[in-house]
Amino acid sequence: MKKSLVSIGVAITVALSAQFAHAETKIGAIFDLTGGLNIYGIQQNNALQLAVENINANGGVLGEPIEVVTYDAQSELSKYTQFANTALLRDHIDALFAGLTSSSREAIRPIVRKGNVPYFYASLYEGGACDKQTFVTGSTASQQLSVLIEWAVNKYGKKIYIMAPDYNFGTISAHWIHEYAKQNGAEVVGEDFLSLAVTDYAPTIQKIQASKPDFVVALPVGANQTGFLEQFSAAGLKDKIGLVSTNYGSGNQQVVVSPAAGEGLITNQGYFMHVDNPTNAKFVELWTAKYGNDTPIVSVAVDTWNAVNLWAAAVNKAGKADAGDVIAALESGLTFDAPNGTVTLEPGSHHLRQNIYIVEGDDNHGFKTVETFTDVIPSYEREKCDLIANPTLAKHFTPDDK
Amino acid sequence: MELDYLATVLLSSLASASILLIATIGLAVVFGLMGVINLAHGEFLMIGAYAALTTTKLGIPYILSIPVAVLITMAIGAVVEILVIRRLYGRIFDTMLATWGISMAFLQLAVLIFGTVTPGIGMPQYNFQIGDYSLAGYPILMIGVAALMMAFVYFLMTKTVYGMKARASIQEPEMARAIGIQSARVNTMTFAIGCGLAGFAGAVLLPIVPATPSMGSVFVIKAFLTVVVAGPVTLTGSALAAIGLGGGASVTASFLTSVAGDAFFFLITATLLWLYPLGISAKWRWKM
Structure with missing residues (x-):
């Protein structure tokens, strides 16, 4: 560096x-x-x-x-x-x-x-x-979420919880999660929007447990919100509830997060190394x-x-x-x-038509590919x-x- | 509302308050005993976190890396006091500006040394069950750590020679000097202890908040507000302010939204400062 x-x-x-x-x-x-x-x-x-x-x-x-x-x-x-x-x-x-x-x-x-x-x-x-x-x-959010939500609903089940940052990336992504949940016959059972300065995720983790989702869509932005993943795993939720993201790994969060917390997390982006x-x-x-x-x-x-x-x-x-x-x-x-x-x-x-890769965290701060979607269309941008x-x-x- | 949810919320809110208190005590000590607001407090916390992280990576058990982090931050704190703070006594705004500058320099230095991402050490994967809810064990442990930290500072300030000298230097500076207390040396020690406490906080919170160069900025705002709300009675004031603000914010976040929790924190802070401009402990009789 x-x-x-x-x-x-x-x-x-x-x-x-x-x-x-x-x-x-x-x-x-x-x-x-x-x-x-x-x-x-x-x-x-x-x-x-x-x-x-x-x-x-x-x-x-x-x-x-x-x-x-x-x-x-x-x-x-x-x-x-x-x-x-x-x-x-x-x-x-x-x-x-x-x-x-x-x-x-x-x-x-x-x-x-x-x-x-x-x-x-x-x-x-x-x-x-x-x-x-x-x-x-x-x-774009819709480009990534269209494939991710469908994949996750098939893998984990139909109840979704959203954890997202409280600004337009988070709220607009949440909109798309609702939209694609509906298209896939799933429902959003709870959501929490967090300020970027939050370091204490105990309230969110309790709310997740209270609403009993099949998987959580977590969109942690910035170093602090990376702590959420650590706390999610330490509370023992990772084994019971799936966790998917569109931006985990985009800033090399997988390097910061311990292997115990990072293994098995699902994320998708247009590129992984x-x-x-x-x-x-x-x-x-x-x-x-x-x-x-x-x-x-x-x-x-x-x-x-x-x-x-x-x-x-x-x-x-x-x-x-x-x-x-x-x-x-x-x-x-x-x-x-x-x-x-x-x-x-x-x-x-x-906008670009490009591949979207769904990957899973391994036990050594890295990822392995789960599924590749080729030539995904930025459908919302194309429509508007x-x-x-x-x-x-x-x-x-x-x-x-x- | 089910009983198990309520119990979980109360316990984890107490843990949140304890985490805030752990991050705050060092700042409170320096402010209470020296009248210096150390805006680089968050960066000392960050240095403590990186010190513990680096020590752990060298193969030393995590628990032993905590004292190492304390010693390193104390040493850096002493140097900063001698080079900068001591030249600015009594000039509270100049001190704030200087420590803010130091904080920026430390932050960029951390980026240069450690890069922007460093592997964390992770949280102990221990959890326990209350009814339907499981809680991570490590944050709950912080309640005990905060209590120990308070007890340590109380003992240091009331039962040791250094503590008496430190309090004499701030309460009666001229008399203290007249009876032969070297207040400059005492102040260096106080600042170093404040930084050491920040380093301790960074090290002990490392499993909860991963070490990043900018991690200090998260804590410094809330810690600063807690100290200001607490007022002159360092220990009891800070503890009460941390439990009220941090715990209250966490309870609010559990029942409403996280944004409401933050709003609670800042609104209550504003209201308390409006009611007690010198802090809630301004008229209290006891001193610690």
């Missing part, structure tokens, strides 16, 4: 001092390299640097190397607004790769819309972001050569890798880096042979958001609005 931080430092210095180098295209990267969110931000940034290096080593885009400008958002929302403006107005970037939280994405979207710069959001999230400049490479295909083997090799292998690669890193590669493919296809042409190329149904399997950028929704038919659409759709 120390090594990777040093290399980030070097990368930033290189990026900042590379002004003189001749480059046809310039991209901006705003990630949380310090502060509480850097579990994700460092990997997003590492993936972006690696992708750019790899593309440049293979001839760059439009025959020239890509130049990168890196900013550290310090896990602070206001920095996203500030740096997005700097990137567009001062550094004149051709594309922006930024953000982890939904609030950071919502802070950036109006700025890139006004400046008309393609923006890539590489994170799993609650879904529904829709406008001409924004492209999402992470999986152990995914078995030749592209991933090559990707993991590139990554570990540069950053070492002390921290497993998380899904947002691959989402960022995919974003950079899709953008580069679009620029090469368009023949120039102008926003309008690049967006048109991005909307041409691009596919990319990604570490997480082939992904397809949907023209209308600007058609930017080909309606290019001026700029909304964040939530399942509650009509």
